[in-house]
Amino acid sequence: MNHADLLQPGLHRAFVRDGFGALPPAALPSADTRSSSLSGARLAVKDVFDVAGLRTGGGNPAWRDAQPLAAATAPAVRLLLERGMRWVGKTVTDELTYSLAGINAHYGTPENPADxxxxxxxxxxxxxxxxxxxxxxxxxxxDCGGSIRLPASYCGIWGIRPTHGRIAGNGCVTLAHSFDTVGWFARDAALLADVLGALTHGEPAAPSNDVRRARIVVPNELLALLHPAARAAFDATCARLRASWSIDVRDAGFSPPAWADAFRVLQAAEVAAQHGPWATAHLDTFGADVRARFAAALAIAPDQAAAAQRVRVDALRSVARLFADADTFVVMPTLPWVAPRVDASGAEIDDIRRRSQQMLCIAGLAGLPQVSLPWTAFDGAPLGLSVTGARGDDEAVLALARALHAALMD
Structure with a gap:
């Protein structure tokens, strides 16, 4: 059933009607006299964050109708409003965030402005x-399995998944607790950095003077996943960047297919633990793709989760070895290829999801910070470049991403 009556008309079908426009009085921030680089910047908020006086819809009308009006505003939203950001509205999300496609059976598909x-x-x-x-x-x-990084790449903008646990996630609908992070998008890196400073209670994250010391690793295991045209473009990019950075193309000890499968199982097990009873009672309210995903999650057996957890531990060890040396970063295209067409079959979209997860699961399994930056396009369809670093190195990851982008724009 289509619920277009809950969708704000126009504006690329990005906003839900509930929460569009002025904030309810209960959500108005207290006065903050600090000067802020965020003052006046317009803020859009995914409809999984609580905002006092509004219902949190989660992309599913049955879920929304069961929610009370939020009594408090999620810290991530409140901190930005207190820094003077200007509220625009709540935005469409895939149902309970359990998808990477951007399709919602109830509200439709927001229109990709890039293509x-x-x-x-x-x-x-x-x-x-x-x-x-x-x-x-x-x-x-x-971002749980790539829900910031993938749309940033598809839409040609900046997006950041911070270190897991770095940003307070209170007052937010989560899908799988050990993977979910608060993340955000911007069209320029300076604003992305200013938000990082605000949400970590620090100063704006300015580019570091030490980014030239960065040692860039390009894992062979991920290169093998790229579409041939993306691989050729990335090879050319590396050739340009070698004038300023050390780039080491080598085996990194990654096992993308096994790690992606472990991610899928562990995510599903956590989804079932957190949302199982509600999902079981409301399976028929989901779109077909999300319904099938919830049904599969509910069928995960304990021995499957235990085996996946052992794979995750091995992945954590491999990642720790890679980042044991300071100033080490992984640089790769964010995804194997560009976004699928809106008329792609369900089978094609599922295949792209599986292949994309082999690249996205690394930061998810290990809780790493990753930034996707605008990079290139193929017949008008964007593809992002990403920088991943060690846990807690969010500012350094963003600084290197800004330096790489500047070098490639010269």
Missing amino acids: PARLPGGSSSGSAVAVAAGDADVGLGT
């Missing part, structure tokens, strides 16, 4: 589209 013939990516689809379209300066979202 309207292609999907915007999800689950933070509306926030990414609002930023890419220029309807918001910052789009707040969440």
Whole structure:
């Protein structure tokens, strides 16, 4: 059933009607006299964050109707409003965030401003589209399996998944607790950094003077996943960057297929533990793709989860060895290829999801910070470049991403 009556008309189908426009009085921030680089910047918020006086919809009308009006505003939203950001509205999300496509059976698909013939990516689809379209300066979202990084790549904008646990996630609908992070989009890196400073209670994260010391690792295991055209473009990019940085193309000890499968199982087990009873009672309210995903999650056996957890431990050890030396970063295209077309079959979208997860699961399994930056396009369809670093190195990851982008724009 389509619920277009809950969707704000126009604006690339990015916003839900509930929460569009002025904030309820209960959500108005207290006065903050600090000067802020965020003052006046427009903020769009994924409809999984509580905002006092509004219902948190989660992309599913049955879920929304069961929620009370939020009594408090999620810290991530409140901190940005207190820094003077200007509220725009709540944005469309895939149902309970359990998808990467950007399709919502109830609200429709937000239109990718970079290429309207292609999907915007999800689950933070509306926030990414609002930023890419220029309807918001910052789009707040969440990233569990790639829900910031993938739409950032598809829409040609900046997106950050911080270190897991670095940003307070209170007052936010989570899908799988050991993977979910608060993340955000922007059209320029300086604003992305200013939000990082605000949400970590620090100063704006300015580029470091030490980024030239960075040692860049390009894992062979991930190169093998790239579409041939993306591989050729990335090879050319590495050739340009070698003038300023050490780039080491080598085996990194990654096992993308096994790690992606472990991620899928562990995510599903956590989804079932957190949302199982509600999902079981409301399976028929989900779109077909999300319904099938919830049904599969409910069928995960304990021995499957235990085996996946052992794979995760091995992955953590491999990642720790890679980042044991300071100033080490992984640089790769964010995804194997560009966004699928909006008329792609369900089977094609599922295949792209599986292949993308082999690249996205690394930061998810290990809780690493990763930034996707605008890089290139193929027939108008964007593909992002990403920088991943050790846990807690969020500012350094963002600084290197800014330096790489500047070098490639020269």
